[in-house]
Amino acid sequence: MGEVIVVTSGKGGVGKTTTAANIGTGLAAQGKKVVLMDTDIGLRNLDVVMGLENRIVYDIVDIANGNCKLKQGMIKDKRFPELYLIPAAQTKDKNAVNEEQVRAICEELRQEVDYVIVDCPAGIEQGFKNAIAGADRAIVVTNPEVSAVRDADRIIGMLEANGLGNPVLVLNRVRPNMVKQGDMMSVEDILEILAIKLLGVIPDDDNIVISTNRGEPTVLDQQSRSGQAYRNIVKRIMGEEVPLMNLDEQEGFFTRLMKLFKGN
Amino acid sequence: MAGFLDKLFGGSKNSKDVAKDRLKLVLIHDRASLSPTMMENLRKDLVQVISKYLDFDENALDVQMAEQDNMTMLEVNIPVANVKRNSGM
Numbered sequence: 001m002g003e004v005i006v007v008t009s010g011k012g013g014v015g016k017t018t019t020a021a022n023i024g025t026g027l028a029a030q031g032k033k034v035v036l037m038d039t040d041i042g043l044r045n046l047d048v049v050m051g052l053e054n055r056i057v058y059d060i061v062d063i064a065n066g067n068c069k070l071k072q073g074m075i076k077d078k079r080f081p082e083l084y085l086i087p088a089a090q091t092k093d094k095n096a097v098n099e100e101q102v103r104a105i106c107e108e109l110r111q112e113v114d115y116v117i118v119d120c121p122a123g124i125e126q127g128f129k130n131a132i133a134g135a136d137r138a139i140v141v142t143n144p145e146v147s148a149v150r151d152a153d154r155i156i157g158m159l160e161a162n163g164l165g166n167p168v169l170v171l172n173r174v175r176p177n178m179v180k181q182g183d184m185m186s187v188e189d190i191l192e193i194l195a196i197k198l199l200g201v202i203p204d205d206d207n208i209v210i211s212t213n214r215g216e217p218t219v220l221d222q223q224s225r226s227g228q229a230y231r232n233i234v235k236r237i238m239g240e241e242v243p244l245m246n247l248d249e250q251e252g253f254f255t256r257l258m259k260l261f262k263g264n
Numbered sequence: 265m266a267g268f269l270d271k272l273f274g275g276s277k278n279s280k281d282v283a284k285d286r287l288k289l290v291l292i293h294d295r296a297s298l299s300p301t302m303m304e305n306l307r308k309d310l311v312q313v314i315s316k317y318l319d320f321d322e323n324a325l326d327v328q329m330a331e332q333d334n335m336t337m338l339e340v341n342i343p344v345a346n347v348k349r350n351s352g353m
Contacts, residue, residue: 146283146290153291182278189284193291 002110006135010151012122014143015172020119021049025217026234028083033113037086039131040121044088051215061089064101094126099133106134138167144185168199175204176247200233203247292329319346
């Protein structure tokens with residue numbers, strides 16, 4: 001029996017879709033059978049992040065309404081034979097599917113695969129309720145910013161109210177130098193405020209933009225630091241104990257020279 | 265650089281501490297789901313109850329949520345003018 005994990009955040013733009021794509025792809029790279037499901041109806045994006053936008057025939061609304069079989073709606077990934085994407089519908093609105101339908105799809109999927117990773121839309125309306133309907137556990141993504149942490153707190157409360165207690169946190173876009181200077185909340189600060197278990201920390205990394213440009217999840221890039229952070233997260237999801245990576249940025253000679261001139 | 269100068273001259277505290285303090289306060293309200301309107305209603309009700317026993321300036325009664333030693337507290341400050349002689353009768 002597979003496990004259904006929802007990736008959520010409350011606030012938009014904190015890296016939910018990127019996180020879902022990288023976790024799903026990372027699990028597939030570990031030999032797991034995985035379905036990535038986009039529930040952000042009307043604003044689908046998991047397809048482009050995964051580089052699968054040209055392969056879409058059916059979407060989640062088609063599956064929910066029985067216009068196609070579940071297997072037909074699962075798009076095969078280019079890289080891994082046992083990684084699939086169920087895209088959101090782009091032309092419908094967020095009420096085009098309901099919680100019962102999503103729950104039924106999740107139940108059917110968990111018979112077939114090891115992990116179902118559900119990408120949740122921003123907000124706390126119907127789309128959120130749909131996304132969490134079939135989930136066994138939840139991952140909350142946030143950034144070290146006041147607005148994102150506030151929304152994460154609200155989402156944690158709503159998850160608990162809906163039977164998804166003990167969600168885990170992914171802290172995305174951490175800039176170690178700013179933390180060091182006291183201008184960005186640290187992992188410890190945020191854990192203290194949210195009182196939640198940490199799944200992983202992703203450093204702010206230009207490679208995320210580059211890999212999204214190409215439609216290649218950064219988790220497959222052995223050189224990138226964010227990729228390493230996602231690989232660690234994947235292992236933790238699979239039950240391994242992996243220590244947090246050292247986030248300190250390696251500074252090149254030029255960077256240090258610039259700093260010398262700037263005086264800090 | 266600006267931050268460095270601030271620290272050098274003992275100026276403002278780290279911006280992350282400001283963020284943390286603001287977040288803590290805003291989350292107290294969010295979690296208690298007490299809107300400013302509800303806080304005002306609570307204040308009015310308190311005025312009504314307490315004025316049965318004490319003389320005080322209604323406008324000076326101050327109600328707010330606060331956090332201390334990891335405990336959420338409802339702070340009510342009431343400058344008392346007079347304890348009513350016949351209270352409790």
